[in-house]
Amino acid sequence: MKQETIAVIKQHLFYETPNDEWIASLRLDERKGVQKILTQYDKQIEQHAQLEEAFKASLQFEEQWQAEGCEFIAGVDEVGRGPLAGPVTAAAAILPKNCSFPGLTDSKKLKEERRDYFHALLTEQSLAYKVVHIAADQIDEINIYEASKKAMQQAVEELGVQVDALLVDAMSLPLPLRQLSLTKGDERSASIAAASVLAKVERDRYMKQLAENYPQYGFEKNMGYGTKIHLDALERFGPTPEHRRSFSPVQQCL
Incomplete structure (x- = not known):
């Protein structure tokens, strides 16, 4: 044979x-x-x-609350607090029961290809999800912490589902819902990890699109963070409308 x-x-x-x-x-x-x-x-x-x-x-928190009668448990996370330009972005996501996304974790620990892979799965299979951007001018108006909180709260409120409980990455939200704030929640909770990936991918895509309008700043690579190319461009060309004027390196260029 x-x-x-x-x-x-x-x-x-x-x-x-x-x-x-x-x-x-x-x-x-x-x-x-x-x-x-x-x-x-x-x-x-x-x-x-x-x-x-x-x-x-990573489903331990979700399963515990489901056993206590909670049906719709949303994970909430944000990305983009540190950049000098672009929005702060938050996402809320409700995963289906008995789901399986092996390898899903904190978006910062995943390569871009894997983030895109999970983003496609999550947008297709999540019971509900919402991504919210808070623009630079609003960040300047209310500060980055409050803007992050606002984005996360808005993402929950716009899910289109009556949420029973929230798992939130390192923050408590001013919502009348049962919630648990988890340090390093995007590593410990599948739902928060899902929100982390959704927010990261959507913000990165926003910044890549922004790079087409402002190519000199290198947004498609630095995502608005203060890299040398970005800081040199800031000094040479000044800030764009997408820059956070309340952030020190941008203030210095005004």
Whole structure:
């Protein structure tokens, strides 16, 4: 019987759905190339199992409240407090029960490709989600902390669902809802992690679009943070309407 080529085996293992009997037969294949691919496959399966276990653990707060009768539990997070330009962005998200998003965590720990991957899943599968931008002029008017809080509150209020409880990343919101403020919540709660990814991806896309209007500031790479290219452009061209004039490096250029 003709043996399958290494390329065919690799395709079947990593891009299709191999059955256990076929994999067991591969383990008897003495070719070094086949055994090497099997080692890679086993490692990938183990890593995926670890991610699934970690995601399951990150549902502990949601599951506890669901057991107490809460149906719609929203995770809330914000991104963009530190940049010199662009909005502060918040998101609220309600995940479906018994969901599984292995690898979902704090958006800062994910590469852009993975953030985009999870963003697509979350916008499709979340029971409800809302992303809110608070612009630079409002940040200057009420300060960045209050603007962050306003964005998060507005995201919850505009979910379109009567929320039962909130899991919020390191903040309490002035809403008459049961809520839990979690330090490093985007690492500890799946719902907050979902909100973190939604907010991060939407804000990054906003800044990349902004870069088309103001290419000299490098917004598509620095997302409004004070990199050397950004600071040099500020000094040379001055601030745009998207810059936060209450932030010290921008004030110095006025």
